Amino acid sequence: MSALLSGAIAFALGCYAVASVLVVIRLIRGPRAQDRVFALDLLYFHAMLVMLVLGIRHRSDTYFEAALLIALFSFVSSSAMAKFILRGEVIE
Amino acid sequence: MNQLPLWVEAAVAALLVLSGLFVVISAFGFLRLPDFFLRMHPPALAYTFGSWCVTLASILYFSMIESQLVLHPWLIIITLSITVPVTTLLLARVALFRRRAAGAADTPPPLTLRRDS
Numbered sequence: 001m002s003a004l005l006s007g008a009i010a011f012a013l014g015c016y017a018v019a020s021v022l023v024v025i026r027l028i029r030g031p032r033a034q035d036r037v038f039a040l041d042l043l044y045f046h047a048m049l050v051m052l053v054l055g056i057r058h059r060s061d062t063y064f065e066a067a068l069l070i071a072l073f074s075f076v077s078s079s080a081m082a083k084f085i086l087r088g089e090v091i092e
Numbered sequence: 093m094n095q096l097p098l099w100v101e102a103a104v105a106a107l108l109v110l111s112g113l114f115v116v117i118s119a120f121g122f123l124r125l126p127d128f129f130l131r132m133h134p135p136a137l138a139y140t141f142g143s144w145c146v147t148l149a150s151i152l153y154f155s156m157i158e159s160q161l162v163l164h165p166w167l168i169i170i171t172l173s174i175t176v177p178v179t180t181l182l183l184a185r186v187a188l189f190r191r192r193a194a195g196a197a198d199t200p201p202p203l204t205l206r207r208d209s
Contacts, residue, residue: 008105015112019119
């Protein structure tokens with residue numbers, strides 16, 4: 001792996017780390033519950049992007065399946081929490 | 093281990109850097125904007141361009157490594173384009189519902205027609 005590509009991978013991972021820190025600040029500060037749910041959804045999304053970039057870094061296909069699973073879990077958990085805030089129960 | 097041509101590495105690196113920039117900009121907007129409805133807009137940048145750039149980089153990289161077309165990272169784009177609007181719409185409805193319940197002054201009324209009025 002050339003220095004160009006590994007540098008770009010390090011830059012992207014650093015960007016995701018900085019973005020996750022910003023989102024965690026919003027998660028802690030968030031005035032209402034929906035801010036916190038949205039911040040958690042964004043954290044899932046950043047974890048998924050990290051998995052994809054690590055798949056490029058290690059030349060492995062296994063990370064892709066982890067990324068897909070994280071995307072699905074993010075949808076399930078966020079929609080369940082949004083439904084809970086909206087109605088007070090998840091399944092009516 | 094085969095050596096990739098330079099333009100492939102440059103393209104993959106550019107896509108990764110672009111995705112990192114998009115994600116940081118969206119997270120910064122998500123932190124800085126004052127209202128929840130305004131705050132919902134910057135993550136769309138990350139959800140579309142951020143994930144597309146990483147996925148296209150992954151497709152290009154694995155296609156060049158394995159010397160055949162590898163399209164399965166496209167599933168990430170398809171999954172996100174189905175699930176993210178549902179989550180976002182649910183959260184927008186949550187915010188509108190709670191704002192209406194709290195009795196904020198400039199909240200639009202519900203659009204459904206009442207039968208009893």
